[in-house]
Amino acid sequence: MARGAGQQTRSEAVQDRIRADILGGRLRPGQRLKFPELSERYGVSTGAVREALLKLVAKHLVSSEAHHGFQVTDVTARGLADLTDTRTEIESLALSRAISEGGLAWQAQVLAAHHTFEQTPRGDGDQPSEDWLIAHADFHTALLAGCANPRLRDLAASLREEAELYRRWSRPTPADAHRWTDQAVHKEHRDLLDAVMAHDSERADAVLRRLIGSTSGMVLDTEPHA
Numbered sequence: 001m002a003r004g005a006g007q008q009t010r011s012e013a014v015q016d017r018i019r020a021d022i023l024g025g026r027l028r029p030g031q032r033l034k035f036p037e038l039s040e041r042y043g044v045s046t047g048a049v050r051e052a053l054l055k056l057v058a059k060h061l062v063s064s065e066a067h068h069g070f071q072v073t074d075v076t077a078r079g080l081a082d083l084t085d086t087r088t089e090i091e092s093l094a095l096s097r098a099i100s101e102g103g104l105a106w107q108a109q110v111l112a113a114h115h116t117f118e119q120t121p122r123g124d125g126d127q128p129s130e131d132w133l134i135a136h137a138d139f140h141t142a143l144l145a146g147c148a149n150p151r152l153r154d155l156a157a158s159l160r161e162e163a164e165l166y167r168r169w170s171r172p173t174p175a176d177a178h179r180w181t182d183q184a185v186h187k188e189h190r191d192l193l194d195a196v197m198a199h200d201s202e203r204a205d206a207v208l209r210r211l212i213g214s215t216s217g218m219v220l221d222t223e224p225h226a
Contacts, residue, residue, distance in 0.1 A: 014042045015052035022061050022072055023164050033062065033070040060162040073162070075169050083166065087159045088212045092205050094144045094156045099201050102146020107197060113142035114193045122182055133164070139189065143196060 018038070021027045033053060035046040042049070053070045056062040063073045098106070117139040123129030128136070140160060147153050188211055195204035 010044050011048045011051040011055075014038075014044045014048050015055050017042055018052055018056060019059075019061060022056075023168055025168055027072050029072050029165070029169055030074040031072045033072065059158050061165055073165060075166055080166050080170070083159065083162060084212060087156075087163060088209055090152070090159055091140075091144065091156050091212060092208055094147045094149075094152050095196075095204055095208055096201050097149060097152065098144050098146030099196060099199055099204060101148045106142075106146035109145060110139075110142045110193065110196060113139040114189065117189065118186060137164070143192070 018027070018033075027033070035049050038049045038053075039046045053062050053064070057064050057070070061073055062070055064070050102110075113135075117132075117135040120132050120135040121129065122132045137160065141157065144153050144156050188207060192204060192207040192211065195201075195207060
């Protein structure tokens with residue numbers, strides 16, 4: 001039993017490291033993921049690598065095809081459009097459930113997560129800092145935590161994680177860059193918070209849809225960002 005638990009721990013650890021390398025751009029979209037290379041890179045068995053990759057397939061960060069093995073999920077304009085559409089519907093449903101089902105403890109969690117997000121510097125350059133991305137993800141995770149359906153929460157989290165892959169390899173159009181300034185992003189999130197705290201599901205849904213829809217204005221860019 002102890003050996004199995006240890007193997008699971010190693011698999012989870014390498015899964016986290018591969019995920020970080022994918023979202024950090026060190027493993028590029030479409031790149032082949034070969035067991036021997038990853039085993040040497042992360043210092044684990046090929047079995048642990050395989051288990052980790054299968055879990056990342058479920059999160060849509062890695063794809064697998066017969067006779068072609070594993071590769072980092074490729075990013076395409078159609079994929080981004082489909083993902084944005086699906087995220088909008090799933091997160092909107094989960095947020096509506098959270099507003100109706102969440103209690104005072106959930107509201108406190110949302111307030112705390114928003115405060116951390118609002119106080120975290122975005123960083124310099126085109127790409128947000130890792131701390132900002134984490135604070136942003138934590139706020140949206142907290143928003144949906146009031147939903148009592150764990151499957152719905154997990155599905156929303158998986159879609160949001162896949163969206164981070166697109167965020168890493170995308171850049172806004174000039175028009176969207178002008179529209180979605182740091183101040184505008186913070187205002188939209190503040191409006192979302194206010195609507196949630198007021199139990200105004202209709203307004204919260206409208207703001208969330210605008211936020212998610214902003215990713216549809218991204219232009220895919222497969223060159224690494226500095």
